[in-house]
Amino acid sequence: MPLLWVLRDVLGLKGAKYGCGIGICGARTILEGHTAVRSCQIPLAEASQKAYTTIEGLSPAGDHPCQRAWIEEDVAQCGYCQPGMILTAAALLAHSPNPTDAEIDKAMSGSVCRCGTYNRMRRAIHRAAEGSRR
Amino acid sequence: MKVTRRSAVGGGASLALAFFLPRCEDAAFLFFEPNAYIRIAAGGSITLWIARSEMGQGVRTNLAATLADELDVDLSKVTLRQAMPGARFKGIRLRTSGSGSSSATFLPLRRAAAAAAREMLVGAAARRWNVPAESCRSESGAVVHRGSGRRLSYGELAEAAASEPVPKNARLKDPSQWRYIGKPVRRVDARAIVTGKAVYGIDARPAHALVAVIKRCPHIDGKLRSFDAAHAAAVPGVKHVVPISCGIFPGVAVVADTTWSAMKGCDALTVEWERGAQSSFDSGRHMQALAAAAAQEGFPIRRDGNVQPASDSATARLEAVYQYPLQAHAPLEPMNCAADVKPGSCEIWAPTQAPETAYQNAMKRLGLQEDSVEVHTTLSGGAFGRRLFVDYADEAVELSKAIGKTVQVIWRREDDMRSGFFHPASIEKLSAALTGGKIAAWQHKSVGSDLSMFGLASDEEKKDPEHYAKNEEPWGAFDTPYNFKDLKVDYVPVDCPVPTGSWRAVQYPSRVFARESFLDEVAHAIGQDPLQLRIDLLRPGDILVLGSQKIERTRMIRVLETARERFAWEQAFSVPHRLAGKGIALNIYSADSYMVQIAEVSVSADSGDLKIHRIACAFDCGLPINPTGLQGQVESGITWGLSATLHGKIDFRNGTAQQSGYHDFRVIRMNEMPLIETYIVPSDAAPGGFGEHPVAPVAPAVANAIFAATGQRLRELPLSLA
Numbered sequence: 001m002p003l004l005w006v007l008r009d010v011l012g013l014k015g016a017k018y019g020c021g022i023g024i025c026g027a028r029t030i031l032e033g034h035t036a037v038r039s040c041q042i043p044l045a046e047a048s049q050k051a052y053t054t055i056e057g058l059s060p061a062g063d064h065p066c067q068r069a070w071i072e073e074d075v076a077q078c079g080y081c082q083p084g085m086i087l088t089a090a091a092l093l094a095h096s097p098n099p100t101d102a103e104i105d106k107a108m109s110g111s112v113c114r115c116g117t118y119n120r121m122r123r124a125i126h127r128a129a130e131g132s133r134r
Numbered sequence: 135m136k137v138t139r140r141s142a143v144g145g146g147a148s149l150a151l152a153f154f155l156p157r158c159e160d161a162a163f164l165f166f167e168p169n170a171y172i173r174i175a176a177g178g179s180i181t182l183w184i185a186r187s188e189m190g191q192g193v194r195t196n197l198a199a200t201l202a203d204e205l206d207v208d209l210s211k212v213t214l215r216q217a218m219p220g221a222r223f224k225g226i227r228l229r230t231s232g233s234g235s236s237s238a239t240f241l242p243l244r245r246a247a248a249a250a251a252r253e254m255l256v257g258a259a260a261r262r263w264n265v266p267a268e269s270c271r272s273e274s275g276a277v278v279h280r281g282s283g284r285r286l287s288y289g290e291l292a293e294a295a296a297s298e299p300v301p302k303n304a305r306l307k308d309p310s311q312w313r314y315i316g317k318p319v320r321r322v323d324a325r326a327i328v329t330g331k332a333v334y335g336i337d338a339r340p341a342h343a344l345v346a347v348i349k350r351c352p353h354i355d356g357k358l359r360s361f362d363a364a365h366a367a368a369v370p371g372v373k374h375v376v377p378i379s380c381g382i383f384p385g386v387a388v389v390a391d392t393t394w395s396a397m398k399g400c401d402a403l404t405v406e407w408e409r410g411a412q413s414s415f416d417s418g419r420h421m422q423a424l425a426a427a428a429a430q431e432g433f434p435i436r437r438d439g440n441v442q443p444a445s446d447s448a449t450a451r452l453e454a455v456y457q458y459p460l461q462a463h464a465p466l467e468p469m470n471c472a473a474d475v476k477p478g479s480c481e482i483w484a485p486t487q488a489p490e491t492a493y494q495n496a497m498k499r500l501g502l503q504e505d506s507v508e509v510h511t512t513l514s515g516g517a518f519g520r521r522l523f524v525d526y527a528d529e530a531v532e533l534s535k536a537i538g539k540t541v542q543v544i545w546r547r548e549d550d551m552r553s554g555f556f557h558p559a560s561i562e563k564l565s566a567a568l569t570g571g572k573i574a575a576w577q578h579k580s581v582g583s584d585l586s587m588f589g590l591a592s593d594e595e596k597k598d599p600e601h602y603a604k605n606e607e608p609w610g611a612f613d614t615p616y617n618f619k620d621l622k623v624d625y626v627p628v629d630c631p632v633p634t635g636s637w638r639a640v641q642y643p644s645r646v647f648a649r650e651s652f653l654d655e656v657a658h659a660i661g662q663d664p665l666q667l668r669i670d671l672l673r674p675g676d677i678l679v680l681g682s683q684k685i686e687r688t689r690m691i692r693v694l695e696t697a698r699e700r701f702a703w704e705q706a707f708s709v710p711h712r713l714a715g716k717g718i719a720l721n722i723y724s725a726d727s728y729m730v731q732i733a734e735v736s737v738s739a740d741s742g743d744l745k746i747h748r749i750a751c752a753f754d755c756g757l758p759i760n761p762t763g764l765q766g767q768v769e770s771g772i773t774w775g776l777s778a779t780l781h782g783k784i785d786f787r788n789g790t791a792q793q794s795g796y797h798d799f800r801v802i803r804m805n806e807m808p809l810i811e812t813y814i815v816p817s818d819a820a821p822g823g824f825g826e827h828p829v830a831p832v833a834p835a836v837a838n839a840i841f842a843a844t845g846q847r848l849r850e851l852p853l854s855l856a
Contacts (some may be wrong), residue, residue, distance in 0.1 A: 005394040010344070014337040015330025017515070018393070019466050020547040020795050027466055056331030062329035070328045074320040076763050077770055079327035080334055080466045080515030105805040112796055114466045114516045115190045116773020120766070132305040134712030 005048050006037040007054060009049050014094045015055035015083045019112065026111025032053050034094035036087055036107075050066035055083035058090060069128035070121075078117035085111055089125050098129050137577060143355035150273045153321040166292035168251040168300070170222050171243065172201070174392055178275070178289030180207050185217040185228050187487050188323070189517035191825045192234040192763040195322045199314035200240055204307055206272035207288070207538060209314055214322065216512075219493035220505045227528065228511070230487040231522050231539045231636070233723065236759055240821050241782030249304035251295070256295035259286050296474045309818075318762035335485030335512045336470045336544065343472055343540040344373060346533055347396035348385040349403050350553040353789030354631055357412030361386045371395030374537045376531035380499075380528045380777030382633050383553040387533050393544055400546075400700040412631035413789040417460055417559065420786070424457070424561040424628055427649070432626035435612050436680075437469055438530075438619035441567070443642060448567035454652055456564070457736040458644030460784040461557035462791070464799055467515020468550040472542035473502060473530035479533075480507045483542075484527045485514035486835045492527035501529055508696030518774070519636030520554060523587050530640035551799060553793040556784055557637035558583040558630055562611075567620075573671075576618040580611045580645055581626040587635030591627075604628075606681045608753075609828065610645030614654075615678060615685050615722050616671035632786060638774050639829035647851065650719035655847065664718050664838065665703050669694050683725035689754050689817070690720065696815050697752040709747070712736040717838025719831040726822030729753040730813075731772070733808075737843050740805045742855045746776065746808040746836060751828060753812075756819035764824060768812045771828025777801040779833040781852050 004021075007013045007030070017029030018037045023038040024133050030039045031053040039052075066086045076082045085108065092099055092107040099107070106123055113121070157257050162708045164176035173181040182201045186193045194214055202209040217223045234236075252272050258275035260267040265283060270279050276287045287293075309316070326332040339345070349360070363375035371537050374389040388399035445451070461710040472483040473496075480496045496507045514521055545553070560582030567575040584590050595601050604623050606612050637643075654669075657664040675688040676831045697703065697718075708714045714736040722728050734747045751768050758764050781800035785792040837848050846856060 001392065001394040001840065004612055005392055007838060009392040009394070014333075017467065018336060018544070019468075019618060021397075022547070022797075024796050025547075026468065033551075054842070057327075058329075062325060067328040071320065072323045074318075074766065075322065075329040076190075076321055076324055077192070077766060078188075078516045079323070079332050079468070083330040084328050086328055108804040110803075112466060112801055112803060114464060114518075114774075116770040116802065116807075118773065118802075118804045119810055122804070122807075 001044050002040050003030070003042040003044060003052070006044055007039060013054050015058055017080055017084065019081070022023060026088065027081050029087045029111065031087050031091055034091055036091040050078065055087060062106045065128040065131045066093065067106060069124040069131060073120045074126040075117050075120040076125050077117055081111060081113045084107065085113065085121055089121070089128065092125065093129055093132060097132060099125065146805070162295050162325040166296045168254060169247050170226060171247045172205070172251050174288050174295070176289050176421050177543050178287055178293045179213060180205070180211050181213045181215055183215050183217045183224060183773070184609050185226060186239065187228065187230040187514060187517065189213070189487065189513050189514035189521070191235060192321060192760065193230070195319055196236040196760050196763060197239060197243060198322050200243050203312045203314045204244040205252050207275045207468045209319070210324070211275060216510070218511070219509050220507065221256065221786065229339040233825045233827060237756070237821035240759060241436040244306055245304055249306050250301050252297040253304045254295045255291050257298040258291045260681070262278055262286065262294060264830045268478070283712060292845070305778065315759055316757065316761070319760050320762065334467050334515045336515070338483040338510065338512045339472050339542040340474060340540050343542050343729065344389050344391060345393045345396045346387045346389045346541050346543045346565060347393065347400045347546060348378060348387045348529065348543065348549065349400045349405055350381070350383040350385040350549055351407045351408070352552070353409065353413045354415055355412035356788065357408040358384050358386065359406040359408045359411065361403060361405040361500070363403065366399040366526055366545050369395055369399040369402055372399040375399070376536050378529055378532055380532045381525045382555060387543070389533070389537060389541060390538055395431070397546065398800065408790070415631050415786050416782070417786040420630065421559060421561070424559065427457070427581045427626045427628045427698060428561055428563045428579055430626045431626040433599055435625050436610070436614065436621055436623035438618060441577055441620040441622045442574040444569070444620045445567040448569050448574050450568040451565065452568060452656055454655060454849060456562040457650060458560045458647060459851060460559045460632065460786070461707070461778055461782050462551050462784050462799055463518045463520035463554070464551060464635060464796070464801065465514070465516030465518055465520055468547055469545040469548070470543060471527040471530040471553065472528070472540065474540040475531060475534040477789045478502065478506060479820060480531060482507070482509045482527055482531065483507060484524065485512045485525060486524055487517050487521040488512070488524055488618060492524040495524060495528050498529045499528070500535060507732050518638040519640065519736040522636050523555065548794040551794050554636040555587050555633035555639060558585065559633040560644040564648055564652040566652070566656050568656070568660060573618060573656060575620040577622045578611050578614065578649065579624045579626065580608045581628060582608065582635055582644065583630035584627050585635045586630070586633055606683065607641060608645050609641035610649060610721065613680055613683055613685065613722065613725065614649060615687065615696045617673065618671070638771070639826040642723070642826070642830040643775070643778065643833065646719070646721045646830035647833040650831065651837050651849065652837040654717065654841065659701065665694055665698055666785045667715055668720060685722055685725045690722060692731050693728045693752050693754050693815050694720065696813065697732060697750065700752060700813050701750040701811070702734050702813060703732060707734045709736040713739055713843040715839050715842025717835045717842055719834035723827040723832045724823055726820065727753065727755040727827050729827055729831060731831040731835040732739035733839040735836060735839040735843055737840065737855065744855060746813060746839070748809040749835065751809040752815060754815040754817045754825050757822045758814050759821050761814055764814060765812045767825050769810050771826065772810055772832050773802050773807065775829040775832030776836070778808070778851060779836050779853055783852055
């Protein structure tokens with residue numbers, strides 16, 4: 001069983017979403033260390049002995065710089081893609097604390113937001129980067 | 135706790151006002167409910183029931199802010215609950231459609247709910263203090279007596295307020311006193327969303343529920359012939375394999391203890407389908423049929439003047455045909471619904487735009503009484519018109535009844551792409567007679583298909599030549615806003631066996647694409663500036679009355695003039711080493727929201743690669759209830775429109791939709807996103823519908839910009855440069 005369904009159906013952690021099941025929409029993004037990975041493409045057997053972070057565990061109080069920036073920039077519309085987007089952005093910032101627009105495009109374009117919140121996400125990522133530097 | 139209905143009064147058009155006064159000794163449970171929407175508890179808490187579905191448009195935020203202002207409480211003190219069909223909301227519309235969730239609820243909520251409640255609270259305080267009500271005023275959750283400074287909180291007044299007479303015409307607050315309305319208010323549910331705690335339909339599965347994934351007939355007009363459950367039943371975790379017939383496409387449900395087992399079971403299932411007369415449907419042939427039907431006379435939609443004399447004497451004539459393909463919705467959260475059918479009752483958890491339809495359907499299907507069905511409307515992970523129909527809820531109810539257990543139906547992405555309903559394809563044929571560098575006559579023939587999900591027109595109805603004109607259809611053609619002295623609009627409906635229905639902006643996108651593109655063609659042909667030509671065609675700035683609509687041309691002119699200046703229309707757009715240009719398009723949504731978009735694009739002269747740099751959007755949507763929400767909807771609608779402009783298309787071969795996911799039904803992603811600039815033209819007109827509005831002008835604005843850049847006129851969506 002892919003990790004996505006273990007999280008959702010067995011562990012009851014529903015922050016990672018089902019969008020396409022084939023790894024091209026991004027809704028199922030979780031972190032392995034500081035890298036964004038596709039939970040719908042990771043068989044449970046491959047996950048053993050590894051540590052993953054879901055949106056529920058990104059920060060205890062829900063105040064990771066990305067989460068704060070997302071609220072401040074009023075990013076979310078329907079919100080369904082946003083946990084995956086936030087984790088993808090968190091991974092980007094972990095690797096590249098002050099990303100350029102091109103880096104943001106590269107990191108974020110594996111994910112779909114059907115509501116079209118992309119420009120606000122971009123602003124939120126820049127804001128989170130600034131917030132982390134302070 | 136016994137709740138008795140004290141009195142019921144009319145007032146506030148769409149709101150049923152009723153009093154509930156609990157007789158209860160425990161003060162914590164005492165509350166004042168001036169109507170179905172609001173509860174003010176003796177403990178001081180304020181609850182607002184949201185009678186629309188949140189699907190990203192921000193209705194929960196907008197209505198909470200509206201209540202907070204008119205009731206005079208702090209927004210952070212308002213707790214939201216989702217309205218459920220039946221009982222408390224019997225006879226009250228919960229359906230979310232037509233871009234009206236905030237705009238249509240705004241005034242009724244202010245007047246009947248919030249203002250009336252506030253007046254009653256003030257009245258109760260005045261009575262308590264034995265002073266005239268005029269000497270008291272509300273102040274952030276309390277009533278204050280001006281003279282003495284005495285103060286009682288709403289909580290303290292809750293019980294007494296319930297005995298106050300209901301004001302027939304409660305006085306609204308003066309807009310100068312608004313703290314929230316008209317100012318940017320961020321989403322009230324943002325924290326839940328960013329922490330992953332927001333509950334969508336797919337997350338709302340009851341703990342003990344099983345999961346069903348349905349193998350659906352791959353082609354239209356099919357029937358189940360037979361199935362062999364053996365392999366599916368052998369998959370660990372699979373509990374039931376059951377045919378299901380009530381959906382848009384028939385199927386066989388595999389019910390398991392986890393989603394994965396249900397999916398695996400579905401893969402293992404062998405089904406034989408029977409093909410019907412339409413099962414060889416081909417969308418390419420359908421487009422040809424539409425094009426051929428353009429020769430038919432069709433139904434008269436608009437007749438301004440008489441196009442014949444002007445056409446006969448014209449010195450030049452321009453004609454063009456535009457094409458719009460079938461489209462899918464592809465919301466990120468696939469269709470799903472959980473149902474728990476028990477003897478005599480049914481509970482449903484659905485991400486839906488139409489909870490009352492799910493409620494009625496369940497009652498009918500199960501033969502249940504009013505109020506024995508409960509529908510919990512969850513958040514929707516995008517809806518866009520798809521969730522206006524409740525086939526997924528019907529399926530969950532049918533299945534739960536069949537297996538006698540609680541079950542959640544989850545659609546796979548490929549089912550969501552192929553087995554729902556679609557935006558119909560259309561052909562738009564336009565022609566203009568030109569005399570002396572002016573438009574002498576304008577003709578628009580729209581050839582498309584009615585939306586079968588809403589029920590097709592009967593043969594009897596179609597005998598009435600005015601049938602479509604009376605329905606003010608097709609949108610974007612019927613309500614052509616321009617002052618063409620001689621105008622002829624016709625509609626030719628062509629049967630389409632593919633299920634078709636509402637898709638964001640419904641009938642506007644294809645007609646506005648054609649109308650606004652063709653006007654650009656004419657502008658270039660007669661050597662006029664496309665923006666100025668539009669202004670000229672809206673003169674004398676009168677009110678155009680069309681059926682139920684009153685199009686205020688001055689508002690549209692003002693938006694155009696504002697856009698010209700603010701977005702520097704007359705300044706050329708250039709990009710080094712690339713062909714660059716800008717294009718303009720406008721639309722008026724239901725006569726109450728006026729919008730113009732200007733696109734700036736560039737094309738590589740070598741590779742033909744297209745880049746959309748910026749889309750600037752100016753609009754007058756009446757009073758902007760929440761500017762940041764409106765800007766978000768502009769970004770959202772433009773992204774939606776751009777996906778269709780550049781990528782979106784569903785092809786049918788042999789009755790089967792060929793696209794199955796985001797890999798072959800591409801949508802805009804971050805790397806393709808242009809800058810979007812918005813400007814809200816101030817207005818104190820009544821708030822207009824908005825969530826769909828920005829979709830339609832995108833395609834023509836971009837196509838017109840491509841023409842300006844390259845001289846290539848693209849008339850077929852998705853746009854494809856030669």
